[in-house]
Amino acid sequence: MDTLTAPDPSLDTFVRLRPRLFGIAYRMLGIRADAEDFVQEAWLRWQNGGSLDARTPEAWLVTVVTRLSIDRLRGAMTEREQYVGPWLPEPLVEDTVASPESALEAAGDISTAFLLMLERLAPEERAVFLLHQVFDFGYDEVAAMVGKTEAACRKVLQRARERVRAERSRFAVDRELHLALLGRFVQASRSADPAQVQALLAPDATFTGDGGGKAKTAVRRVCGADRVGRLVAGIERKWSGSDTRHDIVAVNGAPGILTWRNGVPDAITSIHIEDGRIAAIYVVRNPDKLGGLARLRPRSMS
Template identity: 90%
Template sequence: MDTQTATPLDDFVRLRPRLFGIAYRMLGVRADAEDIVQEAWLRWQNGGSLEARTPEAWLVTVVTRLSIDRLRGALTERERYVGPWLPEPLVEDTAASPESALEAAGDLSTAFLLMLERLAPEERAVFLLHQVFDFDYAEVAATVGKTEAACRKVLQRARERVRAERPRFAVNRELHLELLGRFVQAARSADPAQVQALLAADATFTGDGGGKVKTTVRQVVGADRVGRLVAGIERKWSNADTRHDIITVNGAPGVLTWRNGMPDAITSIHIEDGRIAAIYVVRNPDKLGGLAGLRA
């Protein structure tokens, strides 16, 4: 596109995937991220496009600062959340823009988003902008309204909190698909030993029902306990109309489970050293709303 002829709308549409990507990674909730991007658009329309030196810097600054404010409120709400909280899954095949156009750059997995939960809102913003979206210190400082020196300290503190130098949560799609398929088959067998054989010794199972549907109220730890839990869940539903579909969740293969013709759960896994190290199951119906248009 010729930048000399680009309109404010053109600029916003071009940048929208990046804006949504920042907001979603900050908040972990699709609707909240969409609200932030919509608010940025309104401000862009109402004079922002006239005062901005560069569209990206202006819009990223607005989205980042709005996300920091929204996250501060969300953290208080999450303290009252019933059971473990998991990010709302983004299902690629069913997501409309801006989700379907979400930037592939950076990290999007459930495991990575949960790692970010260890950070305070400003730490999270600085970490994401620098580590994921490759903004330099000057750009980060201008975006969050701090000095470069302060941003360096914030990033150092953030790295320490998420164990600096830990590799990114890269996804080997072929390995992920193969192991996920074996996991589904093992779960269907309702045999704890078959499930356990795929798990790391310290594997975890985290379920998010939001207090609205049944799931584990605490994280389950250990291959033996997780294997028995997964097999037990499948046995419980053995007489129901159940189907497991392999889909793309947060940029990686995952499982959409149907019960009696309705979306019941989305399962993601995190792999380390060729074994399943973590299982994340979202059953909270509020977080499955994006699947409402699907049919079993």
């Protein structure tokens, strides 16, 4: 007779908390692979008896992931100073195919614009801000997770809020408006007419491309609706003779564009909207950040 194996309650607990752990690590680092590695490391430590002194499973696991992320971010910030061209977070792309990212906890914002705003914060500032403001942990819990006093955490959070206060309220955009404007942007881009693109842009719109020195894109941020319009139209004109497809997908929780060139994922584009116009365009072409797209397939010619 086969012996039934009793369910592992610790595994059930970890599976339940995994989206939150991944969400914290990804928002800290903007790198999917590192976030997944730290979630796995937390699980291994939990399994190896590290949980014996834990007050609660969640607090213990979040503490491990947070501290690993703080340490990694210190090194990453130095690495990004040597990065070729602008650095953008690795996009989380969702299609109809289920993925680990689809379970990412929805609390807070994971838009490219929001993650770039977090780049202004030092590692511990970012951790305190995210844990308290996005994931709703109390000051006593945050203090224990980052290894500081409650008073110190309050000061850190006040400093972080001052750095981001002016911008955070701008990130909430109606999804239907976002989708409609994105569709118009695709059509305007396909026209290769700078004027049609420019009509959708805020006067001070920006274009940020991330090629990481491995794919061609603008090596500096391009500013101004006229310049951005001409750049976007020029890019589409350059590829006019190729098999180019633009699929609307979910990029970091909002509608975005997956561009295929000759059957290969070429770019992920996301936009930031203010007052009904496109205020920022973010294009990731670094192939190291597109590796997770192998599971997808082109859907429709556009």
